[in-house]
Amino acid sequence: MVAMTSERLLATLKSALPSAMFEPSETAPKPVEFTLGDGPKVRLYLWTTTPDASATGRPPDEYKIQIIIPGCGGGSPQHFDLANIPTFVCGFSPLFGIFTFWEVQYHQDCAYSKNLQFKGSMIEAATISGWEIDTRKLHGGAVEVRAAIHPNNLDKFIRTSIEADTAGVVGEDRAKFILLKSPELEQVLTPKPGEVITLEDVERKRVEIQGTRLHRHPKFRKNVLALYGNKCAICGVQLSILDAAHIIPVHHPKGSDDDWNGLALCKNHHALFDSRVMIIDADLVVQTNPDAVSVLAEKNLLGGWDTTLKPFVGKTIQIQPTFAATDKVKLEAFKSALKLNSAFGIAAPD
Ligand SMILES: [Zn+2]
Numbered sequence: 001m002v003a004m005t006s007e008r009l010l011a012t013l014k015s016a017l018p019s020a021m022f023e024p025s026e027t028a029p030k031p032v033e034f035t036l037g038d039g040p041k042v043r044l045y046l047w048t049t050t051p052d053a054s055a056t057g058r059p060p061d062e063y064k065i066q067i068i069i070p071g072c073g074g075g076s077p078q079h080f081d082l083a084n085i086p087t088f089v090c091g092f093s094p095l096f097g098i099f100t101f102w103e104v105q106y107h108q109d110c111a112y113s114k115n116l117q118f119k120g121s122m123i124e125a126a127t128i129s130g131w132e133i134d135t136r137k138l139h140g141g142a143v144e145v146r147a148a149i150h151p152n153n154l155d156k157f158i159r160t161s162i163e164a165d166t167a168g169v170v171g172e173d174r175a176k177f178i179l180l181k182s183p184e185l186e187q188v189l190t191p192k193p194g195e196v197i198t199l200e201d202v203e204r205k206r207v208e209i210q211g212t213r214l215h216r217h218p219k220f221r222k223n224v225l226a227l228y229g230n231k232c233a234i235c236g237v238q239l240s241i242l243d244a245a246h247i248i249p250v251h252h253p254k255g256s257d258d259d260w261n262g263l264a265l266c267k268n269h270h271a272l273f274d275s276r277v278m279i280i281d282a283d284l285v286v287q288t289n290p291d292a293v294s295v296l297a298e299k300n301l302l303g304g305w306d307t308t309l310k311p312f313v314g315k316t317i318q319i320q321p322t323f324a325a326t327d328k329v330k331l332e333a334f335k336s337a338l339k340l341n342s343a344f345g346i347a348a349p350d
Contacts, residue, residue, distance in 0.1 A: 003048040003262035004094060006030070010333050012092055012291075013046055016099070027070045031081065033134040036155055041085050045069070049091030049100045052117060053299045061120040063100070068113055070104045077109040086162045088162075091118070092204075094291035097276045097344060099125045099154060101147040101161075106138055117277035122148045127274055130251035131157065131182035133175050137265055143171035145178065150346060152252060153183060172199055183251055184209055213250060216257055220244055224262030227321040232266035233312075234286060243270040247337040254340065260333040264319070270310055278309060282339035284320065 004012070011027045011161040014022060019037035029046035034044060047065035047240035062201075067089075073080040080087060082104065089104040098120045107116060119134060126132040126148035134146045149157045169177045176199045180189060187207050191197045231238055245263045248255045255261070263280070265273055272278040277292045288309065296302050312318075322328040 001262075001297055003050050004092070005289050008048050008291060009048065010153075012094075013044070013160070016055070016154045019155065024045060030068075031087070033048065039159055042162075043081065043085050043087040044158075044159055045080060045087075045089045045197070047091045048295065049098075049118060049123070050295050051094035051095070051120070051301065052115065053301070059170050062093075063091075063093060063118045063123060064091075064115045064169050065100070065118075066113055066115050067107070067110055074110065076112045078112055078114075080104050080108055082108065086158075088158065088161070088163060091116075094122055094289060094295055095275050095277065096123050096127050098123050099149045099151065099157075100126050101149065101157070103144050103146070106142060106144050119145060120144075122272075126150055128249060128251065128344050129184055130249065131179075131183070131184065133182075135172060135175050136304070143175075145171070145174045147178065150249070150251065156181070156183075158221050175199065176202055179206075218246075220257045220259075220262060224257045225264050226259045227259055227323065228264035228319045229309060229322075231264065231319045232269055233263050233317045234269040235266060239266075239267040243267065245270045245273055247334075248339050252340075254337075258333070259321070260330045261321070261337050272309065279342045280317060280338050281342050282335045284316050285337075286315055286317060287342070288313055289328070 002245045006029060010032065013029060013032070014020070017034065017036065020034040023033040023159065025032050029044065031043045031045045047067070049063050049065055052062040052064040067078065069078045069080065085286065087104050088101060089107060090099050092099050100123060100160070102116050107114070122132045122134050127150070130150035130153050132148040136144050138144055138148060140151065147157060156186060160178055161224055164174050164177045167177065176197070179185060179202050180197065185202065186207060188209070189202065197235045221244040225242055230242060232242060243266070245265045246255060247261050259315050263273070269278065273280070273293065276289050277296070279287045281287055321334065
């Protein structure tokens with residue numbers, strides 16, 4: 001069984017790229033071709049990014065895609081079609097709602113069923129920043145630039161990668177080029193003519209931005225926990241293990257630290273909410289994400305389901321924010337935040 005069917009992957013890609021015109025294709029999404037609005041034509045190979053539970057001895061933090069290109073049979077090596085237009089190889093993680101990108105030219109002529117790995121911590125970080133760049137030194141000394149990208153930023157990331165190709169930047173220069181175009185940095189770190197910004201400058205600025213976010217956090221946390229009587233909205237747990245979760249991520253243009261954009265959640269339900277295994281719809285009903293659940297089932301990772309999730313699925317959240325009874329405007333803002341969160345570039349379940 002595959003984690004996400006080709007149809008589901010394609011629907012997810014299309015909902016992340018609302019302005020793209022897709023070509024009809026027998027092999028989609030391995031590969032699919034499309035034109036980005038007024039922009040370039042692109043070829044993209046898309047698989048499901050899943051926890052790498054197959055290989056023993058691998059770090060527990062690894063995720064992967066498994067490359068099987070249609071038409072390549074069981075033969076080795078496999079070939080990506082790289083002719084004429086920019087070509088991308090990527091995965092989509094239904095556990096985080098994040099796309100993971102590799103640089104295709106470093107994986108041309110790969111063995112049949114080859115795995116490409118990705119650090120789980122980077123995918124998780126992208127749920128907060130929306131745009132994470134990692135570099136990995138390959139055999140032979142080349143430095144590959146990998147990216148974890150929120151669906152909301154997918155169009156911009158593809159365009160930025162093509163710009164980097166045109167500029168001919170590779171390795172760490174490419175990593176810096178792409179990071180500087182991230183929504184987080186683009187407004188605050190623009191090189192003046194003749195000025196050289198180093199990768200260290202970029203990293204320093206990112207730490208500073210993330211520090212500001214942490215600094216803002218205590219007030220948001222205090223307000224949100226008070227609204228829920230210091231109880232998890234899902235299970236009612238207190239025990240001083242509560243987090244204030246953002247409903248719309250802070251990197252999103254509509255993300256905010258207003259109290260209607262918060263949910264008090266215990267550690268378990270916060271992680272399930274951020275990883276998109278659990279969704280709360282605009283009617284405040286707890287739902288599960290079928291794509292994420294099928295990945296967990298395939299990897300034998302559903303332990304604890306019966307106690308942690310099942311009792312709450314299909315029911316309204318147990319604890320509602322105190323403004324739900326008193327402030328219609330805030331309640332509407334809260335509901336539309338939940339609606340946006342459950343839609344986020346992710347195709348609606350079939
Ligand atoms: Zn809970």
